[in-house]
Amino acid sequence: MKIERIEAIPYSIPYAKPLKFASGQVTEADHVLIRVHTDAGIVGTADTPPRPYTYGETQDSIVSVVTKIFAPAVVGLDPLERQKVQQILSRTIHNQTAKGGLDIALWDIIGQATNTPVTELLGGYTDSMRVSHMLGFQPAQALLDEALRFRTEYGINTFKLKVGRRPLALDIEACHVLREGLGEETELYLDANRGWTANEALEVLRRTEGLGLSLLEEPCDAKEAMSRRRLVDKSPIPVVGDESVPTAGDASRELLSGGCNAISIKTARSGFTEAQQILGLCTGLGVDVVMGNQIDTQIGTVATVTFGAAHEATSRRAGELSNFLDMSDDLLAEPLVIKDGRIAARQVPGVGAAIDEDKLAHYRQDK
Ligand code: MUC
Ligand code: MG
Structure with missing residues (x-):
């Protein structure tokens, strides 16, 4: 199995009740959905929350680092080669949630491919x-x-x-x-x-x-x-x-x-x-x-x-x-x-984060 392509989809969902804390506040979930596609037809999914006041990442920076730096370097690898992927991602410093999301999406693929819950x-x-x-x-x-x-x-x-x-x-x-x-x-x-x-x-x-x-x-x-x-x-x-x-x-x-x-x-x-x-x-x-x-x-x-x-x-x-x-x-x-x-904990193969496609179409910001 090979990683074929990676999507980084910006979306925004308002908070009904904003959360305020000492380093910032959140009024909308302006996150990035990561989707790792494989040649076996299995897709791994993860969510990345930009927290500029915590890690310096923004929605734009996550989309950019995933699509322009990480994706070209890991496409073609087997999702099981997680240590190789980790080594490649570590060449770029910081970008914590972009890296975390990619790793979770790979585990999601491995769970689905082995018909086993990732937990x-x-x-x-x-x-x-x-x-x-x-x-x-x-x-x-x-x-x-x-x-x-x-x-x-x-x-x-x-x-x-x-x-x-x-x-x-x-x-x-x-x-x-x-x-x-x-x-x-x-x-x-x-x-x-x-x-x-x-x-x-x-x-x-x-x-x-x-x-x-x-x-x-x-x-x-x-x-x-x-x-x-x-x-x-x-x-x-x-x-x-x-x-x-x-x-x-x-x-x-x-x-x-x-x-x-x-x-x-x-x-x-x-x-x-x-x-x-x-x-x-x-x-x-x-x-x-x-x-x-x-x-x-x-x-x-x-x-x-x-x-x-x-x-x-x-x-x-x-x-x-x-x-x-x-x-x-x-x-x-x-x-x-x-x-x-x-x-x-979800008892389905993978992480269990199946997406509602109609909602994604409604909230995504790149279309
Ligand atoms: C937390 O535990 O700090 C607020 C900022 C952040 O990065 O995470 C949240 C919650
Ligand atoms: Mg904390």
Whole structure:
């Protein structure tokens, strides 16, 4: 089997409820759908979310790097030659989600060609994941109302609160209101997307002591290494590396230099191949992992569940799998269902991201 051609299709779907966080905001899913066609007629599919404030990629840059640099170099290879593909992609630095999407599409082809769900190929540990919902910036009472609604409607009992605002009291109040309104049994953790300094993060930890917060993600810029290390040393809860650790090399640097002591794994930016390398590193070092959300569509979320359910360590914690609920529509032919706080891994050959062609025709921007 050979890779015959690769499509990078820009599309845009508005969000019904925009998501705001310290490094940016999302009002539309202006993503790129990757389709890898083979001479056997099998097509691999993946979604790529441009996050200029996180990786510097844009919708245009993803289309361009995929069609002008990656596709000419990998057309003609067998999709099973994933290490060769990885080596070719690594000649171009950065472009994380473009690389991640291509890798996932290749796994999708391999699953379909072997008539096996990719979640089984990757590890086959379990058949579903617990869901964590990400709460964007809002006044404290609106956050609580949203969390209570998600708990009632979907059975979700783990929430990641976007923080990193100034004055700090805004987020501190939100933590207190959520804990009081949700009770002790709900897991709550924070993600500041580098919005604070390390000292501000320490102050927030002091002023939220006793609330049982479980994790603190990217509190400040990991590049400010000395203050970040001091924060990690002093924090009573794990400090999670997210945008500072898109690759296995970044994860090893941040873990070994004390820049974080837990890792968010995101398939959208690491694909399945590099995500497995990151996971192996974390497992070997005894470091907790969370399956993170790159503000994914249902297509991206299917990929996260495929990977997360495949391994024991990634299915321990709830994965961030529900933000597609804020979108006005999606491209997945068979919509995802969140029931009793869980999403099932797809038991079909491949990743299970079949596309609704009518919706793609409606939302694509290149026709
Ligand atoms: C997250 O976990 O940070 C926001 C920016 C980004 O790159 O991902 C999201 C969610
Ligand atoms: Mg994050």
